[in-house]
Amino acid sequence: MADSLAQRVDWRALWASGDLFRFCFISLGILLHSTNETMVVTILPALVRDLASVQLVGWAFAVYELGAIIAGAAGGRLTSYISLRATLVAAALVYSTGALICATAPDMPIFLAGRLVAGLGGGALVALAFVSVERLFPRAIWPQLFGVISAIWGVAAFSGPLIGALFVEHSTWRWGFATFVGLGLVAAVTALFVLRGPQATRPKNDGRTLPPFPYLTLGSLAASVILIATAGVGIAPLRSSLLLAAGMAGIAVFFMLDARVPAVRLFPSRPLDPRTPVGNGITMVAAFSLATCSFAVYGPIVLQTLHGVSVLSTGYIIVSESIAWSVLSIVVAGAPPHRERSIVLIGALMIAGGLAGFAWAVPAGNIPAILFCAILQGGGFGMAWPFVTRIIVAAAPPSEQTVASSAVPTMQRTGYAVGAASCGIIANVSGFSHGLSGETAAGVASWLFIAYFPLAALGCIAAWRLTKDRSSGNR
Structure with a gap:
């Protein structure tokens, strides 16, 4: 005391x-x-x-x-x-x-x-x-x-x-x-x-x-994001496919370069290895961060163009997601360790459920349902993220725990950057390459979310594997 x-x-x-x-x-x-x-x-x-x-x-x-x-x-x-x-x-x-x-x-x-x-x-x-x-x-x-x-x-x-x-x-x-x-x-x-x-x-x-600055590592990440974003501009099947493939290859190179210089590493060793809690935790962070960008990036544009929703109303909907994140983080903060598994899994399912709900509610223009999905998704992040971070840091080797703690927000930002670039491809393929109108917005509205269902599933699988490893004490 x-x-x-x-x-x-x-x-x-x-x-x-x-x-x-x-x-x-x-x-x-x-x-x-x-x-x-x-x-x-x-x-x-x-x-x-x-x-x-x-x-x-x-x-x-x-x-x-x-x-x-x-x-x-x-x-x-x-x-x-x-x-x-x-x-x-x-x-x-x-x-x-x-x-x-x-x-x-x-x-x-x-x-x-x-x-x-x-x-x-x-x-x-x-x-x-x-x-x-x-x-x-x-x-x-x-x-x-x-x-x-x-x-x-x-x-x-x-x-x-x-x-x-x-x-x-x-x-x-x-x-x-x-x-x-x-x-x-x-x-x-x-x-x-x-x-x-x-x-x-x-x-x-x-x-x-002083350790060298990771110019090549960050340069490869920058090039990868730009290539993925460029793939969505002026959609042409061959050109866009090649640019997307090059961008994904660049992300692989980014992780390879990051592992080469431990003194300036942004991620712990084997950051995406599905056999370890660290790998599953960072995979979960990456998958959900990338999969949930669509509503923040295109939600207000689609809602205003397709349904005439005011900009202030869309602002309140997006704010509700942030509030739910903060409130649920506080509510579960004092949960005992034996509850971590269920909290992380529930949080992951809430995030995936919010994404699935957006795929129906946004095209339909059902504002109460959209608000519910925003709260569901934000609350899922708020519940899962503190415990995911704790598990990742606890499972990392002592020499990598500092890197592991900073890797979560770094991966989250990386996921947002790649997600924003990739949802541009989806939006333009679905209709926005022909301009902004009610007709093109209707074509875009559902695919912006459906396209990310596989990543949401990957996030749920990684969450299950993460908590399974944690509960069995396998590090």
């Missing part, structure tokens, strides 16, 4: 010392990144009407996630070469530049370039937030500070779509991005005054030889 009291955060003392304000500022980077990431969900329908190119909708998500993955891997390492403060200022300026490009984009390709730049800046801000906590605050209060950061993620997840919807309803989508230009500049200037002291103003390099 004494240890627990000693490790409790004294928020008044933090405020008096200035550390609380410093922590709030650091957390702003996560809020900027995640709100920008989710705001585009409800902005896209209006954006497509202004810039056309509905064929490129999936790219808006894929390139942002891709930039975030690359910058997330690079952000922490850069502080070994330049100071934390300088790195954070640079990240905020890159983020602001990306938002400016998006706000002023005359066409979709320029907008996508802005999304990539904003993703690079936002991903770096997130990585630097975690580095800052480790470097600037006492170890005893890390758990509490990371808990606050998790809450900030949740706030951004359900506020982003609503913010986008409000800008579309009452102003223009361009002002949504313009707002982030200003916030990024404010963050860059504020960092110069808030981040002081040697820990923030000097590079952290203890004289050891």
Whole structure:
């Protein structure tokens, strides 16, 4: 009990010392990144009407996630070469530049370039937030500070779509991005005054030889996502098939290259091996992350075009998924270990059930059913994800447990990037290659979900194998 009291955060003392304000500022980077990431969900329908190119909708998500993955891997390492403060200022300026490009984009390709730049800046801000906590605050209060950061993620997840919807309803989508230009500049200037002291103003390099940066590994991932996304533009059977095959081969190369340099590895060894709990857990994360992108990417466009649903209503539906994720995570957080198996399986079945329900409810325009499916899917993630992460980390060798814990969000982002790129192929093959209309939206509505049934089944199988291994103690 004494240890627990000693490790409790004294928020008044933090405020008096200035550390609380410093922590709030650091957390702003996560809020900027995640709100920008989710705001585009409800902005896209209006954006497509202004810039056309509905064929490129999936790219808006894929390139942002891709930039975030690359910058997330690079952000922490850069502080070994330049100071934390300088790195954070640079990240905020890159983020602001990306938002400016998006706000002023005359066409979709320029907008996508802005999304990539904003993703690079936002991903770096997130990585630097975690580095800052480790470097600037006492170890005893890390758990509490990371808990606050998790809450900030949740706030951004359900506020982003609503913010986008409000800008579309009452102003223009361009002002949504313009707002982030200003916030990024404010963050860059504020960092110069808030981040002081040697820990923030000097590079952290203890004289050891630094591991090489994984240029080839991340480059192969970037090339793979771009190839898959390109396969969905200007659908031609031979060309699109070759590009898709090349993209899938590139992902295989990505995992091979990642395994070659343990010092900079993004995933534990044998990350997709179905014979191990780690492999089954990461497979489950990959399958469900990839399979559930369709509603976030195309749901608002299809609902507005096919059924005339308002952008604010679609925003509330998407927000309900995030709320269900957060609420169910809290509800099951204290479950005893012997309940893990049933919770993970129920969560996996809920995710798959939500996907199956969308395949009927979205074409039918049944809003209560769509809302139920969103809650079902989000709640499934909220139930399963904490325990999946715990099982993966516990099953990994001691030398790989740190990598295993970071591999879950990395795989989740990778799945989102690949999923957004691949659902562009499905949408364009199903009708959007002929433009945006009620007729083409009707053709797209069901296939966006049916096409991912095999991946949902794979996720359920991986969940069953994961919990079976866990219950038998087989690691």
